[in-house]
Amino acid sequence: MCHSALAIDCFIDDFLKASGHREDCRVEVSDAEVITIAICRDAPFRR
Numbered sequence: 001m002c003h004s005a006l007a008i009d010c011f012i013d014d015f016l017k018a019s020g021h022r023e024d025c026r027v028e029v030s031d032a033e034v035i036t037i038a039i040c041r042d043a044p045f046r047r
Contacts, residue, residue, distance in 0.1 A: 016032055
């Protein structure tokens with residue numbers, strides 16, 4: 001699962017950057033990380 005979550009995080013991060021998404025300067029957890037957690041939480045590859 002670790003490799004799958006990393007791949008999902010990289011894809012989402014690249015997608016957000018390509019779409020011009022900007023994060024707040026006070027952010028401690030990136031938006032890509034939050035979205036990745038939400039997707040991986042109930043993913044079928046989860047054990």
